Amino acid sequence: MRNEACLSDLFLDRWRVGELSELEMARGEAHVRQCLVCARRKRELDRQALEFDVQLRLPRRAPRRAWRTALGLLAAAAAASFAVVLVPAALPSPTDAPGVRTKGGPSFSVIARRADGTIHPVLPGDVLAPGDAIRFEVRTEEPRIVAVLGIDAAGVVTPYVDEVAIEAEGPQLLPGAIRLDETLGPERIVALFCDEPLGRTRLLAIGAEALRQARGDPSRELRLDAPGCAQSSILIRKEATP
Amino acid sequence: MDASTIDELYRRYGPVVLRRARAILGDEEAAQDVLQEVFVRVVEQRGSFRGEASPMTWIYRITTNLCLNRLRDGRRRAAILEERAKEMDPEVGAVGAGTGGTTPSTAEARLTLEAILQRVPEELWAIAVYYHVDHMTHAEIAQIMGVSRRTIGYRLEEFRRLALAAAAPLEVVR
Numbered sequence: 001m002r003n004e005a006c007l008s009d010l011f012l013d014r015w016r017v018g019e020l021s022e023l024e025m026a027r028g029e030a031h032v033r034q035c036l037v038c039a040r041r042k043r044e045l046d047r048q049a050l051e052f053d054v055q056l057r058l059p060r061r062a063p064r065r066a067w068r069t070a071l072g073l074l075a076a077a078a079a080a081s082f083a084v085v086l087v088p089a090a091l092p093s094p095t096d097a098p099g100v101r102t103k104g105g106p107s108f109s110v111i112a113r114r115a116d117g118t119i120h121p122v123l124p125g126d127v128l129a130p131g132d133a134i135r136f137e138v139r140t141e142e143p144r145i146v147a148v149l150g151i152d153a154a155g156v157v158t159p160y161v162d163e164v165a166i167e168a169e170g171p172q173l174l175p176g177a178i179r180l181d182e183t184l185g186p187e188r189i190v191a192l193f194c195d196e197p198l199g200r201t202r203l204l205a206i207g208a209e210a211l212r213q214a215r216g217d218p219s220r221e222l223r224l225d226a227p228g229c230a231q232s233s234i235l236i237r238k239e240a241t242p
Numbered sequence: 243m244d245a246s247t248i249d250e251l252y253r254r255y256g257p258v259v260l261r262r263a264r265a266i267l268g269d270e271e272a273a274q275d276v277l278q279e280v281f282v283r284v285v286e287q288r289g290s291f292r293g294e295a296s297p298m299t300w301i302y303r304i305t306t307n308l309c310l311n312r313l314r315d316g317r318r319r320a321a322i323l324e325e326r327a328k329e330m331d332p333e334v335g336a337v338g339a340g341t342g343g344t345t346p347s348t349a350e351a352r353l354t355l356e357a358i359l360q361r362v363p364e365e366l367w368a369i370a371v372y373y374h375v376d377h378m379t380h381a382e383i384a385q386i387m388g389v390s391r392r393t394i395g396y397r398l399e400e401f402r403r404l405a406l407a408a409a410a411p412l413e414v415v416r
Contacts, residue, residue: 008378010386013258014298045261052257 007031007038012045050171106144108191108232109137113177115241124234129241130182136161136174136191143167144193144230148174149207151218152238153185157207160189163197184238186219194229252281255301262302265375266309276308283308299386302376310367366401373398 007015007028014020015028032039110122113133122134136148148161160178180187190207192198198206206224214220219235259280263273283304284291294300368387372378380398384391 004379006377008382009262009376010298010302010372010378010382013302014296017254017298019296019298048261049257052260053253 012042016046016049106138106140106193106230110189110234111135122234122236127237127239128180130180130238132180133177135177137171138166139171140166140168140193145197147192147203149190150187151207151211152183152187153218154183155211155216157204159200159203162200180238184240186235186237188218188222188233188235190224190231190233192226192229192231251284258301259305262305263309266371267312272312279308280304303386306368306371366397369397370401
């Protein structure tokens with residue numbers, strides 16, 4: 001329950017858009033460190049703002065891209081109806097806790113659309129089903145080349161997003177959607193943020209080598225050997241729907 | 243104000259307008275209408291908007307006014323109030339009633355908006371929204387409404403008194 005010392009929605013909204021003075025911001029930061037109610041409310045307002053922003057940027061048609069052929073496309077209408085909630089994963093350490101954004105670093109989020117039409121952010125360990133669709137959201141503080149790989153329990157490395165140039169313009173939904181295939185078990189989805197393109201062949205090789213070092217188990221800690229690239233990953237589990 | 247500036251303002255302030263309009267009106271379609279109306283005002287009154295030390299405060303004020311105008315027309319009044327009263331957090335009032343604070347108790351909260359429309363002058367409507375929906379401090383309400391903190395204190399106390407009075411006839415005496 002909020003009390004008189006708590007931060008108002010106005011204060012939190014002004015904080016989000018950068019209207020607070022340094023003194024006010026310091027007061028806000030000190031308060032949310034010791035007030036779970038306000039910390040939760042701040043996250044909720046930030047999430048709503050991100051959702052609003054993403055909905056504005058949803059494509060009306062999913063562009064046709066060759067890299068999606070193995071996993072299929074969502075219909076344009078489905079892509080347009082992708083209302084999302086974002087939970088950024090911290091970078092650069094792949095072991096950082098999800099849901100925390102490192103100031104100044106890139107972030108990576110996965111959004112799922114289930115067969116029943118529900119849409120939700122994907123958190124580490126979430127269970128998805130073959131046929132569920134996923135999309136990716138990234139944010140960078142400087143222009144980067146972004147690639148997303150899927151590394152599944154069958155030992156297959158799939159380039160979900162070939163290298164695309166991302167400008168530093170806040171959260172950006174990567175084009176297209178991926179429909180998950182029938183392979184069950186753990187799958188790690190890795191985003192790479194690089195200064196220069198590595199090339200598809202090298203990306204696949206790097207992914208395969210990382211999986212080999214993890215003894216073929218994508219649920220193990222897995223880090224791609226990609227010098228000059230920040231990376232973030234999220235582990236999901238694919239299970240057949242009953 | 244060019245298209246890119248409007249787009250940027252819409253992204254920045256749009257979610258706030260929509261959230262508050264939903265909270266005040268409890269009606270998605272009406273909230274979407276208010277969202278559009280607010281940004282028409284932003285364009286029309288861009289000089290005033292840009293001159294604000296806190297554009298967010300300006301956005302709050304315009305949104306509140308437009309929402310209350312909609313409530314004022316009365317056509318959806320009964321249904322909206324019933325829904326809003328149900329949705330009000332029952333814990334919101336737990337502090338005030340027993341501790342001498344100004345937050346109404348649960349029973350008061352259930353009747354707060356109805357009491358406002360039926361029994362209090364219009365300036366209390368906005369104060370009640372800022373206090374109970376946005377959880378603003380007296381100082382923040384004073385700033386957004388351009389009156390003194392003391393005035394806000396008086397008006398909130400008046401609101402509290404009227405809300406209590408509105409609640410009284412509904413109490414069941416056994």
